[in-house]
Every structure is written in C-alpha cells, then in structure tokens.
Amino acid sequence: MSHNLVSDGYSKWRVWKISILILILLTAYNVFLTIKLMTTTTDCPESQENILDSIKFRQPECGEDQQPDQDPFEPDEPRIGSEHQDQLVEKYQLNLNLKLGRSDNRIAYTLFDHVIVGDKFVQLSDTFRTCLATQSSLDKIVSLVESSLHWAGPISLAVFAGSEKELNHILLFILYLRKCNSRIKDKVSFHIAILKGNGPKRFSIDEERLGRLSCMNPMANMHQLMMEINNNRMMGPWRHKLPYPQNLLRNLARKNCHTKYIFLTDVDVIPVKGMAEGLNEFLAEDKCRGKCAYVVPTYEVDERVLFPENKTELIRMASKGLARPFHHKVFIYNQYATNFSRWQNFKDPDRTIRVSHPVTNFEFLYEPFYIATDDVPPHDERFVGYGYTRNTQVYEMFVSGYEFQVLSPIFSCHWGLQVKKNRPPWREHQNNQNRKLFDQFKKEIFAKYNKDPLHMMVSKNNKN
Known part of the structure; x- marks a missing residue:
C-alpha cells in the first residue's frame, strides 16, 4: 500500500517537472520569435493580406525591389520602358522627354x-538672313521634300501630334525623310506640339519598319501611315473632333528660327528656287524706314504641270488657266490686296529681288505670305482650326503700322487649283466658331492701339 503511494507521488512530480520544462521552452521560443520579428526587415512573408486587392494593386514579390513612389492607383498596363526611350534618344539624337516640355500661353x-535638328541648321542660320518657318501635321509633311530642294537656307518646322500613335508615326516619318533626303537632314529643325494632359505619355519608333520603308515613294508611305492612324480613312477624325492649332504652330516655328528675317508659310506652299539666296542680297540693303513686311505673291498651280522655274513661266501658265492667285476661287479676299495684275505687269530688269509695288488697298481678311523680322505681333492662339487664323495677325500688323510691299520676281506656289465644293463641312463649322472669337479680338486690338483704320468697331446700323 505504501509502495503504491510512493509510486503515485513520483509520477505526479515527474509530470509537473515536464510541464515546467515545456513552459520554459515555449516562453523562450516566443521570446526568440519576438526578437526576430523586431530585428528583421528584408524578408518577405510567404503570403500576406493585401488591403488594396479591390483596386488590383500588385504587391511586390519576396525579394523584388520595392517601388515606393509608384502610384498604387495607376492601372497595371504594358509600358514602353524608359530605358528603351533613352536608347532611341541617344541613337537618333532626339531632344524629346515628354515630361519636360514647356506649356503654351x-x-x-x-x-x-x-526635337530633331538639321546637321547644318546652325551653320545655315549664320549664313542666310532668312529662315523658312512653317507648320504641318503628318498628312502634309511630305511637302518638305520639294521645299528643301528649292530653299537653300534653314527651315524650322512645327508639327502637331494629336495622339500617341500619331506622334510615333510622325517621328518615324521624320526619321525616314532624314534617311532618304540629305537636304532635309541638313536644313530642317523639327519642333513638336502635343495636347497637355491628354497627350502622349510615351513614344516609340518602329526601327524595323524604318529600315524597310523605300525612299522611292514618300507620298505613298505617308498615306499608309495616315490610313493606319485614321482607321483606313485618309482624312482623320481629329480634324473636326480635335481642331488643328495652326497659330500655335506658327508661333512655335518662327520662334525657333535663328535669323533676323522670317518667311512664314504653310508647309504646302513651296518657294521658287533661289529665293533664299536672292533675299540675302535684297535684305543686306533693306531700306525700310519703318515697319515693313515683304509680300511674296502666291499662286495655285495645276498638278499636271511642272513647277514654274521663273516668273515668266508662271505668267505663261496663268494665261493658259494652269495657274491663278492663291484661293482666287475659294476666297478671293485672301490674296486680293497683293494686286497680282500689277505684279505680273512689272518689268523686272534682271533677276535681282526688288519691290514691285506697295499694297495700297489693304482690306480685312487679307492674309499674304510675307517676310519680316520676328518682332511682328504673334499669331493669336485662341483661333484654333480653320478661319481667322492668319488674317487676324496680318490685321494687327496693319493696325500697328506695318507697310506691306510686294517683291518681284520671286513667288511661291501651292499645288492644285482649289474649288470650294471640295472643302469638308467641318471646316466651315470651325470658321464660324472663330468668327465669334473675332468680335472679342477686334475690341482688344482697338484697346491696344487706339486705332480703327478699317472701321471694324463701327456697328452695322451706323454704317447704314
């Protein structure tokens, strides 16, 4: 009996001792785990709850570099890496970082x-007195091929890209033109405008395609790129949904010229050969005593003929109905004040550029292509799309005291005899929108100069 009691007591004591030992081990293990968790910062748990699962935020995998400044609310989508863009910038000498552009007014x-500078643009800017400043979208940029052949001086071209795809195609086509045309590669400096906020956030260049594009047919290549942008339509929907900022681009192009004088044109207005060289001589002896703008007569030419080599040939074409003053049928007031009859009848003693006559019948809506110093008033960038873009700037020049003088025997040409029925209806809509803006514009011009030479401030009732 006593032996059983001793045995029971020993068993209880052993269980109690083992329990104490287990408790000590558990306590020590808990202390160890606590210390480890407090001192370890680099190991990732095998799984963890993600409080942002509902917005599809991807947590970094264990061992993956953290991205503390990544926006967790930005959707996870394929991206063109910055490293790839850096490679393109270096390879093609692109001055393009979409995060570092400047804003317009x-x-x-x-x-x-x-963005891309001609190899001899700086040298040509030091050699010539006049820079050809022009603007374009992708659908007309191919006109540079002919302009660069005729114009020996520097060319400043501003281009608008309405979407990321359009930007990529513009860069591709510019590089293609530089690859295939040494004159463009040497002379042209390209500038780009995009929408702020909703514009492209990245760019890429299809280098494989660039290598395949044939230099034999730039027009066909341009048309193919336009078709891709606009879903198999040559004229893109952005022309009416996203009006083309002509005046913004004109200011961008002219402010990036580095010569004293600027010849401001549209990209599809082609100067006659030898104009830049002739202007060097004429402007070296510029005898203007006040504010002068030198008008270059502009004609539209039938596409079935060759570009006229000189004034005599142009006049012969005009006599046969193969050439006529620019916009003569579409909107006669566009160039009417130039007085083309007087210019054609002026007898040039030689090929030296001189003033044939002054513009004496200036009227509103006149919008000549002219050469002037870059202190002329800027183009008002509120006028977007078509209508009241160039003529408002020329009107301000006139009010501020500029004289317009017509030069001979130089001229410029636009391909195609234009007719009004070929114009899409959205252009008239944009024209009507800009007409409404003009009411405010003319009041501002009157307040600025305190002049109203064309009686723009007189109401229709008072006129009657």
Whole structure:
C-alpha cells in the first residue's frame, strides 16, 4: 500500500517537472520569435493580406525591389520602358522627354523645341538672313521634300501630334525623310506640339519598319501611315473632333528660327528656287524706314504641270488657266490686296529681288505670305482650326503700322487649283466658331492701339 503511494507521488512530480520544462521552452521560443520579428526587415512573408486587392494593386514579390513612389492607383498596363526611350534618344539624337516640355500661353498644349535638328541648321542660320518657318501635321509633311530642294537656307518646322500613335508615326516619318533626303537632314529643325494632359505619355519608333520603308515613294508611305492612324480613312477624325492649332504652330516655328528675317508659310506652299539666296542680297540693303513686311505673291498651280522655274513661266501658265492667285476661287479676299495684275505687269530688269509695288488697298481678311523680322505681333492662339487664323495677325500688323510691299520676281506656289465644293463641312463649322472669337479680338486690338483704320468697331446700323 505504501509502495503504491510512493509510486503515485513520483509520477505526479515527474509530470509537473515536464510541464515546467515545456513552459520554459515555449516562453523562450516566443521570446526568440519576438526578437526576430523586431530585428528583421528584408524578408518577405510567404503570403500576406493585401488591403488594396479591390483596386488590383500588385504587391511586390519576396525579394523584388520595392517601388515606393509608384502610384498604387495607376492601372497595371504594358509600358514602353524608359530605358528603351533613352536608347532611341541617344541613337537618333532626339531632344524629346515628354515630361519636360514647356506649356503654351493657354496651358492647353506642351511644346518641344528642336526635337530633331538639321546637321547644318546652325551653320545655315549664320549664313542666310532668312529662315523658312512653317507648320504641318503628318498628312502634309511630305511637302518638305520639294521645299528643301528649292530653299537653300534653314527651315524650322512645327508639327502637331494629336495622339500617341500619331506622334510615333510622325517621328518615324521624320526619321525616314532624314534617311532618304540629305537636304532635309541638313536644313530642317523639327519642333513638336502635343495636347497637355491628354497627350502622349510615351513614344516609340518602329526601327524595323524604318529600315524597310523605300525612299522611292514618300507620298505613298505617308498615306499608309495616315490610313493606319485614321482607321483606313485618309482624312482623320481629329480634324473636326480635335481642331488643328495652326497659330500655335506658327508661333512655335518662327520662334525657333535663328535669323533676323522670317518667311512664314504653310508647309504646302513651296518657294521658287533661289529665293533664299536672292533675299540675302535684297535684305543686306533693306531700306525700310519703318515697319515693313515683304509680300511674296502666291499662286495655285495645276498638278499636271511642272513647277514654274521663273516668273515668266508662271505668267505663261496663268494665261493658259494652269495657274491663278492663291484661293482666287475659294476666297478671293485672301490674296486680293497683293494686286497680282500689277505684279505680273512689272518689268523686272534682271533677276535681282526688288519691290514691285506697295499694297495700297489693304482690306480685312487679307492674309499674304510675307517676310519680316520676328518682332511682328504673334499669331493669336485662341483661333484654333480653320478661319481667322492668319488674317487676324496680318490685321494687327496693319493696325500697328506695318507697310506691306510686294517683291518681284520671286513667288511661291501651292499645288492644285482649289474649288470650294471640295472643302469638308467641318471646316466651315470651325470658321464660324472663330468668327465669334473675332468680335472679342477686334475690341482688344482697338484697346491696344487706339486705332480703327478699317472701321471694324463701327456697328452695322451706323454704317447704314
């Protein structure tokens, strides 16, 4: 009996001792785990709850570099890596970082100066007195091929890209033109404007396609790119849904010229051969005593003929109905004040550029292509799309005291005899919108100069 009691007591004591030992071990293990968790910061748990699962935020995998400044609310989508863009920038000498452009005056667009610079652009700017400043979208940029053949001086071209795809195609086509045309590669400095906020966030260049594009047919290549942008339509929907910022681009192009004088044109207005050289001589002896703008007569020419080599040939074409003053049938007031009859009848003693006559019948809506110093008033960038873009700027020049003088025997040409029925209806809509803006514009011009030489401030009732 006593033996059983001793045995029971020993068993209880052993269980109690083992329990104490287990408790000590558990306590020590808990202390160890606590210390480890407090001192370890680099190991990732095998799984963890994600409080942002509902917005599809991807947590970094264990061992993956953290991205503390990544926006967790940004959708996870394929991206063109910055490293790839850096490679393109270096390879093609692109001055393009879409995060570093400057804003326009209305903070509606982002502008990039000298994105691709002609190899001899700086040298030509030092040699010639006049820079050809022009603007374009992708559908007309091919006109540079002919302009660069005729114009020996520097060319400043501003281009608008309405979407990321359009930007990529524009860069591709510019590089293609530089690859295939040494004159463009040497002379042209390209600038780009995109929408601010909703514009492209990245860019890429299809280098494989660039290598395949044939230099034999730039027009066909341009048309193919336009078709891709606009879903198999040559004229893109952005022309009416996203009006083309002509005046913004004109200011961008002229401000990136580095010569004293600017010849401001549209990209499809082609100068006659030898104009830049002739202007060097004429402007060296510029005898203007006040504010002068030198008008270059502009004609539209039938596409079935060759570009006229000189004034005599142009006049012969005009006599046969193969050439006529620019916009003569579409909107006669566009160039009417130039007085083309007087210019054609002026007898040039030689090929030296001289003033044939002054513009004496200036009227509103006149919008000549002219050469002037870059202190002329800027183009008002509120006028977007078509209508009241160039003529408002020329009107301000006139009010501020500029004289317009017509030069001979130089001229410029636009391909195609234009007729009004070929114009899409959305252009008239844009024209009507800009007409409404003009009511405010003319009041501002009157307040600025305190002049109203064309009686723009007189009401229709008072006129009657």
